[in-house]
Amino acid sequence: MSIFERYGCKQVINASGKMTALGASAVHKDVAAAVAEAAMDYVDISELMVQAGKVIAEVTGAEDGCPTTGAAGGIAISVAAVIAGTSLSLIERIPLTDGLRNEIIIQKGHSVHFGASIPQMIAIGGGKVVEVGQANHVEKDHIAEAVTDKTAALLYVKSHHAVQKGMQSIETMAAIAKDKGIPLIVDAAAEEDFRKYVAMGVEIVVYSGGKALEGPTSGFICGRADLMVACRAQYKGVGRPMKIGKEGIIGLLTALRRYDNRPDESQQQRERMEWLIAELKDVPGVKGAITQDEAGRAIYRAQLTIDAKAAGKTAYELIKELESGSPAVYTRNHYSNLGIISVDPRPLLEGQERVIAQRIKEILQA
Structure with a gap:
């Protein structure tokens, strides 16, 4: 039984x-053992979060990282980070962001439901969703022309749930983001290559820890150092009700350490x-x-x-x-x-x- x-x-x-x-994944015995060991001990969580960022960076090639409860939480935290940064007064305002630079541009074919909706995750992080193009057809100009002084970031959803034809590529969105001087967030929840999007120059990449990684229920964000510091800072605000515990972090890090040797x-x-x-x-x-x-x-x-x-x-x-x-x-x-x-x-x-x-x-x- x-x-x-x-x-x-x-x-x-x-x-x-x-x-x-x-339940996502059935974890390897080494991951399960690490979770059990962590559950029976204590740690300074703020220190563990920083050290976890270093491990995430090592595995992904990013400058830094931030552990999360999952990819959905990672989207909300990433959005909050590009809006509030590390300003405590702004962090404590999330998701009430009227008057702030809070617009998140997403292709209409990426505005999908994955068990919850992508727009809701953006809204939880304080973002105002700006859908561009049509559900089966988006042109580069749809995205570029939607960027205003209220735009906080672009968001690309790499998922089987998203429309696969007629959308603009990550490369196109990355080029627009660079030209406009704003970050690109990539939701790569179930993707298996943890280095690909960072190597392309994407500033924020969100992964699930319980899918391709086969870790416990968890997730992580990786990318540009200042933005990862901002992501971790959101645990003083909107990240608090979606915080990941010591067991989840250690299970995640153990799975990351063994990923390339599986x-x-x-x-x-x-x-x-x-x-x-x-x-x-x-x-x-x-x-x-x-x-x-x-x-x-x-x-x-x-x-x-x-x-x-x-x-x-x-x-x-x-x-x-x-x-x-x-x-x-x-x-x-x-x-x-x-x-x-x-x-x-x-x-x-x-x-x-x-x-x-x-x-x-x-x-x-x-």
Whole structure:
């Protein structure tokens, strides 16, 4: 029995991805041990925050860093930092920023919902959202012409949730930001390359610590030194209700330290998905294929297209039965309206693809 079952929760097989709603990641034993050790001791949190910034800088190539509760908190803190800086009187005003330089420009196709909305995270940080262009088409001039003396920063969302076509690139936004003398914030929550955007000259980059990094529930910001000092200063204001504790910081730093030395499991993960597709090839109404992640990451999932007439059930019905079973199986369902469900190999524990195959057979061959 798992620790969650002891508290009355159902057993879950996460085939959806590094999803916050399912607990993001199952951490490595070394990370878990570090969290436990930190939980049983004391530290000066302000000192730990500074030292954490040094580790984040070392791993990302940035000048400095700031730990957070997650990428969502990182967006709010980053926005507050570009508006209030290190001024305590301004920090204590956030999110009430009327009269301040508080506008955050975002492409309309990036104004998305990820479990909460990007505009709400900006607003929590005191930002006034300025959406530019259309949901499927943004030109460089849309962004450049929106910059005024009220603009605090540009924000780019690198996510599978965002519109992938018709948007301007990070490079374009970085060039505009440089030309206008304002910072660019990149929300790179689930991205795997922690050095890429800093190397491009982006001033503020926000990551999740519980997704690609496979750390505990946490996140971090990295970038220009003065802005990272400002980010840490927000814990005297809006950052207080979203503060990260000693355990989360140490778990984050432990995961960062081991990140570059993790074994590459991508080939093994792909082989597990190929096995799953082969195992289901004779199930009526199920057609399997390997597909790459929508945002271009080196993640390959098993995509299962359900022919409702041949299978006897729609994709929605299959999803419902998978989630209501024991164990509950959560698949990746962004395209379920097209009859498609996907299985993400990254969060699967050993042998769970076999359980998934068996459950699908039981449901569709009943």
